[in-house]
Structures are given as C-alpha cells and as structure tokens.
Amino acid sequence: MELRPVRYFVAIADAGSVTAAAAALHLTQPSMSRQVHQLERQLGIELFVRDRGPFRLSAAGSEFLPVARRLLAQAEAAWETARAIAAGRLRRLTISAPGTTLTDVVAPFLATLTADDPMPAVWEEVPASVYATLGRGADLAIGTTPWPSDLEGMPLAELPVWAYVPPADRWAGRETVAVDELVTRTLLLQTRDFHPRRALDQALAAAGLAYGKFHEFAAAEVAQAVAASGRGVAVVSDDPRFDLRPVAIQGVRISLYAAWEPHHHGAATLKSIAERLRSFCAGRYGLR
Incomplete structure (x- = not known):
C-alpha cells in the first residue's frame, strides 16, 4: 500500500472537503481525488459518502481512519529511526554486564544520563559470555576480561x-x-x-x-x-x-572493560558513552 493516498485520505477527513485538503497541501483537487479513488479501489471500500448532501466519511471510512493515522505515524517513526541510524545516532542503548557490575556500576551510571542520551536497557549476563551478547542485540558489553580482537573497546577501571x-x-x-x-x-x-x-x-x-x-x-x-x-x-x-x-x-582489583562492534552504526556514540562510564568509575572509586 502506498502511503501518499493514505495521507491524502486523512487530510481530506481532517479538512472536511477535497477542496480544503488540496489547498492545504498545495495540490489540485482532481489529482487528490484520483489518489483517493485509487485507494478505495485497492481497499475495496468506499471511504466517503458522495451524494448531494454534505461531504462526509462513510461508515467504512470512519472505521478505517484511526488505522490510517496509526499507519502514517508508524511510517514517520520508521523514517525517523532510519534517519537516526544514517546519522550514527542511537535512540536506544542496551548494555550487558555481569549482575554485580549492573547493580553497582552500570545502574548508578545510568542515573547520570540525560534526556538527550539514548533510552537505556540492561541485560544481565555471566562474565564468560558477556561479549557474545553483542551478536545477539546488545550495543555495549561490560566485561571483566579484555575484549576479543574483533571488537572495539577500552579499559574502564x-x-x-x-x-x-x-x-x-x-x-x-x-x-x-x-x-x-x-x-x-x-x-x-x-x-x-x-x-x-x-x-x-x-x-x-x-x-x-x-x-x-x-x-x-x-x-x-x-x-x-x-x-x-x-x-x-x-x-x-x-x-x-x-x-x-x-x-x-x-x-x-577487578578490571572492567567496555566493548562494542566496530561496524555498529552508533560506534562513535558507544565510544563516547564508554568514555563517560570510565570517568564515572574514576570519580566513584578514585581509581582508573
């Protein structure tokens, strides 16, 4: 399903007429009407009542309208996510670490994040397999042994x-x-x-x-x-x-290391977060 006719349908429903919607979107009325007719044929339903009375949504159109709104919102969210990925930004951040490290190091660090930082999530993982979580969806892994050679990383504390x-x-x-x-x-x-x-x-x-x-x-x-x-x-x-x-x-002492995949689209952000975590550990424990 093409999104353009769906967008036109919602615009007409909001504006109350094809003429008003076309003017708002700087389109011709015939062009917008053709797009909506095409959508109706594709869906197999009539979205508007076309008679001599006031222009209005049909019962099917009223039922389809919230679905159309959700579809457009999801499409916009998908485009925003794609734009963020292309720009190397992270919307969400999943950190994996052993249980004690999550409780005593990662969780207090997360309390220092701001609204401009990615939304965090954590996975608890045993030390022996913590770096393997990077291949299962984690973005940043915190381990107690040096990171494998195929990853990027840094000592933390x-x-x-x-x-x-x-x-x-x-x-x-x-x-x-x-x-x-x-x-x-x-x-x-x-x-x-x-x-x-x-x-x-x-x-x-x-x-x-x-x-x-x-x-x-x-x-x-x-x-x-x-x-x-x-x-x-x-x-x-x-x-x-x-x-x-x-x-x-x-x-x-127990050594802590951070690691991430070198080709991660947010590698620069992950490195920055790891550097901030290293500074946090230095301030919290007075050690590097």
Missing part, C-alpha cells in the same frame, strides 16, 4: 575488592588491609565462579599464602549479611550493605 566488617570491628576505621593480615581472619567468600574470589585467589598465590578459616557463599549479599552478624569478614566487590564498613584489600 580497576575496581577494589573490599573486606567488609561491622562498625565495632577492630578494622572498621582502616582504609586498607594487606592479604597476609586478611588470611588471619575468618573469611566469608564467594565461590570461585565470581571474580572477587578469583582475584583474591591469585593475590594469595602470588604472595605464597593460603587461606585459613573460611566459608563460601553463592551470593555476595548473604556473605555481607553473615559478616554483619559478626561471624567473619566478607570479601566481595559489591557496595556495602547492613551498615558494614569497607576496607580495601591491597593489591586485589
């Missing part, structure tokens, strides 16, 4: 891993703790599926140290809850909960 203790704990007033001190305490760790645990494992191996007493948890929130009860020191990268006090573990 080196985020701290925290030792969380209750306010009354002897470490509550400290800013940092060394790993050799850490292993003297009862530790509340995430399993090895999570990056904070793997980062701590690597730091201990590099220092020639071994764990003392520890307990494992699948959820960082649970580790913090148990720490709040005074049962040990929670080692996680999440933001603090339960009034716990964060103590940075020296030499234990």
Whole structure:
C-alpha cells in the first residue's frame, strides 16, 4: 500500500472537503481525488459518502481512519529511526554486564544520563559470555576480561575488592588491609565462579599464602549479611550493605572493560558513552 493516498485520505477527513485538503497541501483537487479513488479501489471500500448532501466519511471510512493515522505515524517513526541510524545516532542503548557490575556500576551510571542520551536497557549476563551478547542485540558489553580482537573497546577501571566488617570491628576505621593480615581472619567468600574470589585467589598465590578459616557463599549479599552478624569478614566487590564498613584489600582489583562492534552504526556514540562510564568509575572509586 502506498502511503501518499493514505495521507491524502486523512487530510481530506481532517479538512472536511477535497477542496480544503488540496489547498492545504498545495495540490489540485482532481489529482487528490484520483489518489483517493485509487485507494478505495485497492481497499475495496468506499471511504466517503458522495451524494448531494454534505461531504462526509462513510461508515467504512470512519472505521478505517484511526488505522490510517496509526499507519502514517508508524511510517514517520520508521523514517525517523532510519534517519537516526544514517546519522550514527542511537535512540536506544542496551548494555550487558555481569549482575554485580549492573547493580553497582552500570545502574548508578545510568542515573547520570540525560534526556538527550539514548533510552537505556540492561541485560544481565555471566562474565564468560558477556561479549557474545553483542551478536545477539546488545550495543555495549561490560566485561571483566579484555575484549576479543574483533571488537572495539577500552579499559574502564580497576575496581577494589573490599573486606567488609561491622562498625565495632577492630578494622572498621582502616582504609586498607594487606592479604597476609586478611588470611588471619575468618573469611566469608564467594565461590570461585565470581571474580572477587578469583582475584583474591591469585593475590594469595602470588604472595605464597593460603587461606585459613573460611566459608563460601553463592551470593555476595548473604556473605555481607553473615559478616554483619559478626561471624567473619566478607570479601566481595559489591557496595556495602547492613551498615558494614569497607576496607580495601591491597593489591586485589577487578578490571572492567567496555566493548562494542566496530561496524555498529552508533560506534562513535558507544565510544563516547564508554568514555563517560570510565570517568564515572574514576570519580566513584578514585581509581582508573
């Protein structure tokens, strides 16, 4: 179906006559009438009542009019989207990241976006497959390992891993703790599926140290809850909960990277957003 006759039909319905619609659109009355007759033949219905009375929509025309309006609105939206794509603009932005990164990094960053930025959406994805989401519809992926060579990307931050203790704990007033001190305490760790645990494992191996007493948890929130009860020191990268006090573990960091497809129509915008996210992380954590 051609949109021009549909547009003329709506214009006539709004103007109340072919003569008024033709004048508004700077067309001749016969030309507009032919277009509308062609639309009626194509649809197999009469859109207007043509008798000696006042010019008016037929019952079929009245029923078809809202459909025609929606069709024109959708067509205009499609053209606007195409124009935005051609200009390299993003109307929507889908970011994929691991759960903790979404909660503690991406979500707070999204709160800084403005009305001029793309409308955001997020996907939670396990670290091992986060970059693969770029082939499934995500625009920007945030990972904890360097991006694959076929993608564009940049480092975002080196985020701290925290030792969380209750306010009354002897470490509550400290800013940092060394790993050799850490292993003297009862530790509340995430399993090895999570990056904070793997980062701590690597730091201990590099220092020639071994764990003392520890307990494992699948959820960082649970580790913090148990720490709040005074049962040990929670080692996680999440933001603090339960009034716990964060103590940075020296030499234990989680790297964050942003990646996007190099041929994405909005690659320049994605790079700009990644740069803003990097600056946000620097301000939030004081680290790069």
